[in-house]
Amino acid sequence: MKISSNFALARPRDEVWAMFQDVPRVATCIPGTQITAAHGDNKFSGRVEVKLGPIATAFEGDAEHTPEPAQFTGMIAGSGRDRGAGSRAKFTTVYRLTEGPSGTEVAVESDVTLAGAVAQFGRTGLMQEVTNRMLQQFAANLEARMIAEVNSDAEHAPAASAAAAPASSMNLGALLWSSLLGRLRALLGRVRARAHGRRAEDEHRAH
């Protein structure tokens, strides 16, 4: 499953690039994500927790970061395993930083493979929306953190990351709800009231 997203940060590209090279620090801005060990050579172990309504997933696994400084781009590839439901996931994420009018544009393209019980969430575009919302929150956290760090650097104070949202387990229940509301609104705009919209049929393999 390929997922593409974009967001913008109101910080200069060099600053954003430098931030991106500190993977454990960036990870604290990704909702539900935690780096549990750094093995050197840009190899890490970590944990990602995502709650999707009543379903809680906690993937544990390894990732490797391969930056290409000349192109301001990098690749993070990894795989993980959710012991709670016996699911597995693999991902390859490529990010690219370009200079935008008000800072840095970040393009993120991921290829995610889900296996096991969690695979059912790969249907119906839900993952794309969840990822978009996660990245929005990530961007907000990142920006807040960078601003906070710039300020605290100026004051020579210890890192004050209070402005950043805590990287606790992300509750996608609420996120899902707003995502569903968004979809519902779009649907209602298209469909007359008499269609009860019962079957959101997946045409994934249809043609």
Added chain:
Amino acid sequence: MGAVPKTNTARIDAAGNEEQSMAFIGKNVPAQNSPALVAGAGLYTGDVKLDRMSYAHVVRSPYAAAHIRAIDATAALAVPGVIAVVTGEDLRAKGYAMPVEGFGEGVRPKPFDLYPLAVDRVRYAGEGVAAVVAEDPYTAKQASLLVDVDYEESDPVVDAERGLEPGSPLVEPSWGSNVLFEARMSSGDATRIIAAAAHTVGGELHHHRYTGAAMEPRAYVADYDPYRRTLSFWASTQCPHPMRTLLGQTLHLPENDIRVIQPNVGGAFGLKIPYFQEEALIAALSLACGRPVRWIAERREDLLTGGHAREGHFRWQAAFEPDGRVTALKVRYVADVGAPSALAGWGQSYVTGFALPTCYKIRDTDVEVIAVTTHKCAWNAYRGFGKESASWLMDRVMDAVARETGLDSATVRLRNFIQPEEFPYPQNGGAIIDSGNYPQALKRVLEMIDYANFPKIKAEARAQGRYIGLGLGQELTPEGCSIAGTARFNGWDGATVRIGPSGEVTVLTGVTSPGTGNETALAQIAADRLGIDLAQVKVIQGDTSICPYGLGNFSSRGVIIGGAAVHVAAGELREKLLKVAGNMLEVDPGDLECENGKIMLKGAPFRYVDTKDVVTKIYADCHGAAACGVEPGLEATRYFRHDNVYHQPETQGRYSAYPSWANQATALIAEVDPETGLIKILRYCAVHDSGKVINPLTAEGNVHGGTAQGIGGALYEQLVYDDYGQLTTTTFMDYTLPTAMEIPHIELEHQETPSPFSPLGAKGVGESGITSPLGALCGAVEDALRDFDARIDRLPLSPERVWKAIHAREARA
């Protein structure tokens, strides 16, 4: 085509030919098992409680295709309450290979090894790789998450057509291709006729993957008692005796050490025909642990591994005359049968080819069937068993010919039907179609739906801005199958009928009921044969220690084969009763009849004895004048084999596995919302013919159930795999079943064209109704959308697909 063989000599009596009581046959008798089921007092496998019960949970592969590098159970075994962790390698070491049966001479999968758990590699997402047995189900499940399996993933085959391409990954590398089985069934010279024909039409059709979703998932309890040398196996299954045979073969146990018990079954639909890996597994776990072991599938497990069906692609071409007569048909059918298994599902692809060209007289046909294995759940038998795809294809062919010729769909069908006087009719595939009156059934259903007036009704609706259409579905459902060389699918069954000293009658039968009420039909047959009250008859099914060997429930065989066995066994007791009664009345037994609990002189009913008194004579007066001439006891075990089956091509020139051919004509009116593509069925009419109907009430229940599943398959149900072989429809939120809200009122009539080959003239009814919604809905939707020239060549008819069909013409322009 050779001459039609004479009807069989072992025939007992066609309907009404032999005088016997018909007090119950043909009457609406409520199913005997229903009160318990309705009251919630059914006893299912999950209700079996045993001392020292342990619970199994299966560790399942998250990947569709992977090599198993290692399995580490250390952490799982350390969990308090865990009794054992068993892997595929453990079972292989014990030699617990599962037998894989073919489907008769030359019709079998290529060879492969199969164990109750995967060994070395997994072949579909969800295949079991290990099993945890624990003191309670929660511990088993929790510990199963700690079983560490090291997989090396590989690319799966998830599409049959792509699986046929050179260079495709292989499900069974030793085969050199992904073809599990292929066959060509030709009659005449279709290729030449089509090439030379002035008028031809063709197309492609795609049937999607779906399945029957029983309310009760698969469930097994195994209890091996080494001291009494007995493996007791409670199973939500359709076939207790064959299960015993298969378990014996796998576990190297003599069959008389195994007792298979079938409690109530909460839906089966063919999908509980053995032989699942979990069936062998749970029995093996009990042997390994020396404890009773219980396993009940979770819904996700059942959707993932409980057997799938359908999913095939047709390419077809037909030649026709301007008057609508089809002169030749060529079909290539590629079926995606999933992973190789010990289930019989892949055989459906063969039956689809065999059943063509269904109820039409098309002498020149050329049918190619290619069953392709993929890294998906294996097919298991599902109501319809491939015949539904054959009839659906023929509906689409007839509708296409109607479109090309400008004739209406009914006329085209009527011009192609096998005619009533042509039965028994030798069909191209080798079968003898026993009887039928297709024109009469179709004409009647057209009357019911007011076909003549429909153009007016449609025009009125159109004037209101509504799009309605009428579609026809013509189904032919061969039943009672008997397949050469299989333990599971032979066309015979046994029955014991026993009259006790107090006059009560017990029927023990090898056929089983998945909740469809065949026990009631068997009781009706026994009661009428013996001329006694239905309330005196008790039917016992589903216990290999009590019942005579029989093959259980599949292919609508409960009445046509099981019922016939009861008829024959009860007939033997009847003769004995009449003989003793003749002695008591001092008349010739041939002049007696039994009815209403009495044995009386024909034409002089005042000269009678109570049947109960005759029974007493036999039990209590065995040396007396009346009974001394007969063998003591009142018990008969007899077996019945259907004779309209041909397995000896060398002497009879044909191979036919199906003796009994039920059929149905369906007409429905559906409305399509052109803006959303949503379909609503406004009227649903059907004329069903399964020969002599033993119990119209339960027969109708069967047709209703089949219809609901057919509509579900046509409109709502779909098993969706992603490109990695992951099933993404693993809950009933995603695998959407129709509810009472979606199923219309079914206007159903029966037509009775008795089979000349079976006692009582009955045919099977268990699969009826599931087929015709497919063709009728496609036809109705195309008819409703004539303004848009919408073409339907793919199921399900989801709103999105219908919407796309509406807009396809714009897209083409």
